[in-house]
Amino acid sequence: MEPYYYQRLSKPMQEAYHAVKRGVEALSPIFPVPRLDMEQLGDVLFYLRLDCPEIFYVTGFSCRVHPDALRVEFCPEYLFDKGRIREHQKALRARVERLARPAQGLTEWEKERYIHDFICTQVHYDKLKKPYSHEILGPLGQGVGVCEGIAKSVKALCDQLGLWCIVVISENAPEKGIKYRHAWNIVRVGGRYYHLDATFDNSVGTPELIRYDYFNLEDRKIFRDHQPLITPAPPCVDGDGFYYRTKKLSFTKLEEIERRGEQAARKKKELVFHWRGGYLTRAVLEEILQCLHRAGESRGMHPRVRLNWPQAVLQVAYTDQTPAKTLDPQQANEAEELEAPLPQGENPGDTLQ
Template sequence: MEQYYYNRMNKIEQAVYHALYQGFLNIDEEIQIPRLEGEALYNVFFKLRLDHPEIFWATGYKYKYYNDSPNLIFVPEYLFEKAKIKENQKPENKTPRNTSGKNKAGKAEQMDFRYDYFNLDDKNIFRDHEPLLYPAPACNEGGRYYYKEKKLSFTKIEDVYKRSLQAAKKGRVLTFHWRGGYLTKEVLKDLLGEIEKAGREKNKQPQISLNWAQAVLRVEYRELPEGMIRETKVVMEDANEGEREIIGNREKHRKCVESRAKE
């Protein structure tokens, strides 16, 4: 992936960018960088995070220096404990998911990977968003985006069943995009039916998150005692506000869908 902002920096800014990036990947407590202060340093830090949104847990910084030194000691602020960040850097944990954690103050936090929103094409990503702080390249390839490239954008209901069955069997989270026409209440009912069917075959209960506006569903299966049946829970996620509403069963979910359709 092109590092858009990096390629538009001068040599000193690029050196700072590179040192910070490596330091963030290593989760270093202190990072030595070429001396760059004030707004210039902030711009490099901010643009680096635009190029690499996966390091969202680097939230701020302080710095210190000696008057006669050509370098700074950059002291990053991390949202989560070092062990938690390392755990989520592992390849097997790259699947989009919500992960509980604690910040350095000991307060419980949610590591909320909203890749359901981030990994769609530009037309969907930037709906109703604030103006950009920095120039961004136009994307002329609207037919290419994460879910389609990873073969997680489905047009057939039977494909949803097959991938759900794999997820239930292997204990993996399945996040997919539906592009087989509009995600109407009838289509959604069919999708949920196939997801539940796959779970029943493996004696597992699906927990489902739905980003309605973007037609993205996230499915995670939980083990059930033999013969036990539980109501499927659906979490409604709004892409712009991040609000959630837990719906306890299919009937409640159907009523919610119908009320939204009438608005």
């Protein structure tokens, strides 16, 4: 099957796609490609690198154009010299094969979780944003990366395991304080498409407690705190595949929360759950917090709650010490966890279904 983005290009751009792919795989310093304008050739390289995350070593290009020629000379910009690229290629192939080996016999869903958990436990966000952090070389070779490198690493591992996956890119929004484009994945599991943002889960969880707030989201949920896509993508309309729903950790009644809170206080284990009982308003949140307080009272325990408001996910830890504050709003983001203020008004959380 042809790569996802390749299929969506025009015939001339598909021809250029193949020519660029052949040239950069051969590490040629210059090679002919069909004559397209620079914007089209830029799109060709952009989509080629999303389809093929193993092409981690091309950072840009220039062209030599002859006025009457049907082709142009394409000059790639390589991140390293040829010898070093070959060394990295060999090491990365071995790394991907080794990482994928334990998951070969798993179901599609289990493969997806295996890859997600690897990112959340073994990869750190690269605040310095080195050049290789935008490619698989960062997360898979150095254990650090930014969203683009993480999303491409997820795709590389999915490709190795035969799990359908694409990298998608959203626009930035400076007016909202979002300076950069963001990258994540769409996967196909059980014939249905879902959003998977391992970068955001990495930011709200820890290696000791992995979070799944962005594991198999539908369109209407992911775009609560993600900008619209600039890349084509299949619609993701199934809400039943969301991780917390499949694990019966998506609650619709306050009594369920209090009962599970009592269990967490008794066992001294953290509880992570999703609220699906209507809009998560400030009033509803206060009722939830009261339930969690009551759940710990008989044991002299006090809850500390971390809240991902847009996704209506709460993480609860009980302690015998009264915390300075009960509620810590979280903001899922690329670099690091920031203290996020509660939004004004209502949060458009899940309506009761």
